[in-house]
Amino acid sequence: MRTLLLVFLGGGLGSSLRYVVSHLTMRSWNYGGFPMGTFLVNMLGCLLFGMLSSYLLKEQNDLRLLLLVGFCGGFTTFSTFSYESLQLWQNSQFSILILYLVLSILLGVAMVVAGSRIYEILSVDN
Template sequence: MNWLVVVAGGAIGAPLRYLTDRFVQSRHASVLPWGTFAVNVAGCLLLGALTGAAALGPDLRLFLGMGLCGALTTYSTFSYETLRLTETGAAPQAAANVLGSIAAGLTAAFAGFALGHAVWP
């Protein structure tokens, strides 16, 4: 039955990812993929919080972590968009996308862990 919990989380995470990406991207004229950046950093924050929250049960962890975060975040789109930036001659923006995404994602994961640990020890 665990797979149903993951499917339910994914059914929320996938459209949330699409809608968030479109919403964020429509507000920026930049070539940088801000929508993908936003969903990935948000997913890192949430997964970090889940990791730090010892009091959460296994079903909620599966639903939010594997399901919602798994469908919300996207390494493949991040990689594709970075590749497209380099192909179109935007190598500095591609480098900024990689470095910014890694730095922001790790910072969000650590901050989420601290928050989860503080709120749900």
């Protein structure tokens, strides 16, 4: 029951923050139909996941459940990414679709690596 509660709390916080960040991003940055809100949320989530996972996968189980499984799982959104990709396809916006897919995957992986490296750099000082 404790595990479920930790994932639930983290997921609720992550989902709420995802909504706020995505909403504010889409209001501020409109790039010809490019789903900037979801893209930004997923890139930030990947960076955060890389930073947190470097420490939490080796250590504290409760924090791992709360932050990685719950918060990052709620904050990033593969289902929205997939839906927006389908909409771009259906609207024949193929160049934006390809850009969105390639950038999301390549930069997503790069952000996880960057987050892991940031953790390594910050942990050297401790």
